Amino acid sequence: xxxxxxxxxxxxxxxxxxxxxxxxxxxxxxxxxxxxxxxxxxxxxxxxxxxxxxxxxxxxxxxxxxxxxxxxxxxxxxxxxxxxxxxxxxxxxxxxxxxxxxxxxxxxxxxxxxxxxxxxxxxxxxxxxxxxxxxxxxxxxxxxxxxxxxxxxxxxxxxxxxxxxxxxxxxxxxxxxxxx
Amino acid sequence: xxxxxxxxxxxxxxxxxxxxxxxxxxxxxxxxxxxxxxxxxxxxxxxxxxxxxxxxxxxxxxxxxxxxxxxxxxxxxxxxxxxxxxxxxxxxxxxxxxxxxxxxxxxxxxxxxxxxxxxxxxxxxxxxxxxxxxxxxxxxxxxxxxxxxxxxxxxxxxxxxxxxxxxxxxxxxxxxxxxxxxxxxxxxxxxxxxxxxxxxxxxxxxxxxxxxxxxxxxxxxxxxxxxxxxxxxxxxxxxxxxxxxxxxxxxxxxxxxxxxxxxxxxxxxxxxxxxxxxxxxxxxxxxxxxxxxxxxxxxxxxxxxxxxxxxxxxxxxxxxxxxxxxxxxxxxxxxxxxxxxxxxxxxxxxxxxxxxxxxxxxxxxxxxxxxxxxxxxxxxxxxxxxxxxxxx
Numbered sequence: 001x002x003x004x005x006x007x008x009x010x011x012x013x014x015x016x017x018x019x020x021x022x023x024x025x026x027x028x029x030x031x032x033x034x035x036x037x038x039x040x041x042x043x044x045x046x047x048x049x050x051x052x053x054x055x056x057x058x059x060x061x062x063x064x065x066x067x068x069x070x071x072x073x074x075x076x077x078x079x080x081x082x083x084x085x086x087x088x089x090x091x092x093x094x095x096x097x098x099x100x101x102x103x104x105x106x107x108x109x110x111x112x113x114x115x116x117x118x119x120x121x122x123x124x125x126x127x128x129x130x131x132x133x134x135x136x137x138x139x140x141x142x143x144x145x146x147x148x149x150x151x152x153x154x155x156x157x158x159x160x161x162x163x164x165x166x167x168x169x170x171x172x173x174x175x176x177x178x179x180x
Numbered sequence: 181x182x183x184x185x186x187x188x189x190x191x192x193x194x195x196x197x198x199x200x201x202x203x204x205x206x207x208x209x210x211x212x213x214x215x216x217x218x219x220x221x222x223x224x225x226x227x228x229x230x231x232x233x234x235x236x237x238x239x240x241x242x243x244x245x246x247x248x249x250x251x252x253x254x255x256x257x258x259x260x261x262x263x264x265x266x267x268x269x270x271x272x273x274x275x276x277x278x279x280x281x282x283x284x285x286x287x288x289x290x291x292x293x294x295x296x297x298x299x300x301x302x303x304x305x306x307x308x309x310x311x312x313x314x315x316x317x318x319x320x321x322x323x324x325x326x327x328x329x330x331x332x333x334x335x336x337x338x339x340x341x342x343x344x345x346x347x348x349x350x351x352x353x354x355x356x357x358x359x360x361x362x363x364x365x366x367x368x369x370x371x372x373x374x375x376x377x378x379x380x381x382x383x384x385x386x387x388x389x390x391x392x393x394x395x396x397x398x399x400x401x402x403x404x405x406x407x408x409x410x411x412x413x414x415x416x417x418x419x420x421x422x423x424x425x426x427x428x429x430x431x432x433x434x435x436x437x438x439x440x441x442x443x444x445x446x447x448x449x450x451x452x453x454x455x456x457x458x459x460x461x462x463x464x465x466x467x468x469x470x471x472x473x474x475x476x477x478x479x480x481x482x483x484x485x486x487x488x489x490x491x492x493x494x495x496x497x498x499x500x501x502x503x504x505x506x507x508x509x510x511x512x513x514x515x516x517x518x519x520x521x522x523x524x525x526x527x528x529x530x531x532x533x534x535x536x537x538x539x540x541x542x543x544x545x546x547x548x549x550x551x552x553x554x555x556x557x558x559x560x561x562x563x564x565x566x567x568x569x570x571x572x
Contacts, residue, residue: 008365009198009199009200009219009365009366010199010200010215010219011199011200011202011205011206011207011212011215011398011399012205012206012207013200013202013203013204013205013206013398014204014205014206015204016204018204019204019302022206028245034318036318036319038319039319042319042320046319066435067435068320068432074430093338093434093437093438094334094335094337094338094341094438095334095337096330096333096334096336096337096385096386096387096388097385097386098327098329098330098333098384098385098386099383099384099385099386100309100327100329100384100385101325101327102309102310102313102325102326102327103307103309103310103313104307104309104310104327104384110386113324113326113330113334114334115334115338115434115438116434127437128436128437128440128442129435129436129437130435130436130437131435132434132435133434134320134321134324134326134433134434135324136324142386145337145386146386146387148340148341151337151338151341168319168323169319169320169321169323169324170323170324
């Protein structure tokens with residue numbers, strides 16, 4: 001086929017309406033339920049969140065402090081050793097404004113989600129790797145994300161009240177700018 | 181290929197086949213695989229009897245909706261009663277398929293390999309986006325209700341910040357690739373559009389608009405790879421696999437600098453070393469970087485060292501990456517223009533290099549003389565890089 005340029009390629013495509021009226025069309029919804037354990041390192045991390053603390057775990061060989069914590073160092077293949085409590089503060093590595101849900105429905109009120117680079121020992125300034133979390137931002141306007149003002153902004157976690165915490169990532173309601 | 185790696189045989193691509201790329205194909209996944217596989221065999225003048233081994237690629241099972249998807253596709257891909265494997269690295273799978281086919285032949289295990297990739301994204305309804313919900317970490321990410329477009333947007337925003345690139349600079353990739361695809365017979369999203377069209381399309385997750393993204397697609401693509409002896413019997417113009425590279429970073433994508441894909445650079449270095457390439461920005465004549473989103477093409481051009489970090493938007497604006505430019509990228513039209521049936525899209529990119537390097541790309545043939553091309557794919561949670569260098 002000279003470059004696939006001349007020949008009509010195989011395949012038949014359907015309009016949405018045609019698809020929904022196909023003979024033999026089968027609709028199927030998988031039913032699968034899981035219980036995930038968080039594992040050695042993350043269980044302790046989630047307990048820490050319940051207490052309003054962000055915990056990392058240090059590699060005794062290279063000194064990296066992992067957040068989220070790992071039981072082992074990915075680079076040294078050594079077991080991580082001591083737990084380190086971080087101040088929880090950090091800066092916004094990147095942030096975006098989402099107008100759609102997980103299932104691509106339009107959302108009434110946009111959400112701002114971000115990667116937070118946490119203040120943690122064991123990393124070189126401006127290095128490729130860092131301790132960080134994926135979370136939401138609040139008290140920041142979409143315009144701050146678009147203008148770039150939000151990037152590099154100093155932030156801290158806004159904790160849910162202790163009685164509402166469940167030991168999951170949503171014990172942090174969001175990260176918000178540190179008043180200066 | 182440099183003698184820095186020991187192989188039993190050089191390996192060549194000798195045939196390629198494609199189906200249409202469209203949303204909602206009537207054909208089943210295995211029928212699509214069969215269409216592409218039989219076209220690839222026919223283009224090489226071979227039949228299934230001539231094939232020793234089969235490599236299959238398909239991205240998460242959840243798209244086709246069939247577990248054991250490799251096994252399910254095996255008969256359509258010509259894989260029954262012969263050594264058959266399925267390889268998988270998410271979106272990086274497409275280029276991983278010919279890489280795996282390469283080591284089957286280079287090792288001396290097989291003389292000929294049929295390499296087939298297939299994806300049907302449209303069965304997941306009302307929108308396949310929901311299927312991506314199951315790739316996230318169940319403990320740390322799923323409780324936040326993430327959407328796959330979030331992480332692309334986060335990466336794009338970081339790239340914009342780090343490089344001072346504006347949305348309109350990045351939209352030019354979509355404009356270029358959709359126009360390039362006008363000459364492609366499989367194309368689903370070929371169009372003449374403007375930067376304004378991209379900026380005015382629906383905002384999904386700022387900074388990502390609908391026209392910054394490749395479409396939802398079904399389709400299949402296949403290649404035939406052969407040892408040197410076989411290749412020289414099959415064709416006068418084999419296209420040699422000169423280098424392959426692949427690397428994986430961890431799934432903790434929020435623990436790394438998102439403005440530069442280091443793992444892609446590592447994969448590229450591996451492939452260039454094998455190919456004896458020291459200055460890829462001068463020695464590569466045509467490139468098919470992975471472009472599921474428009475910024476990704478720029479990101480990957482830099483990861484492939486075809487431009488310095490943050491230099492790609494400027495070169496793009498100068499026309500450097502146009503079909504008649506100094507280093508044409510995605511002359512096929514890429515995923516943005518031809519479509520994105522995930523694994524099949526990567527194989528489509530390698531097929532494009534095959535046609536370009538044989539001067540068979542018709543209306544899509546790049547203007548400059550071509551000796552060497554690189555194709556690349558990327559995937560999983562922003563962590564996988566797969567790279568292949570071809571030469572004529």
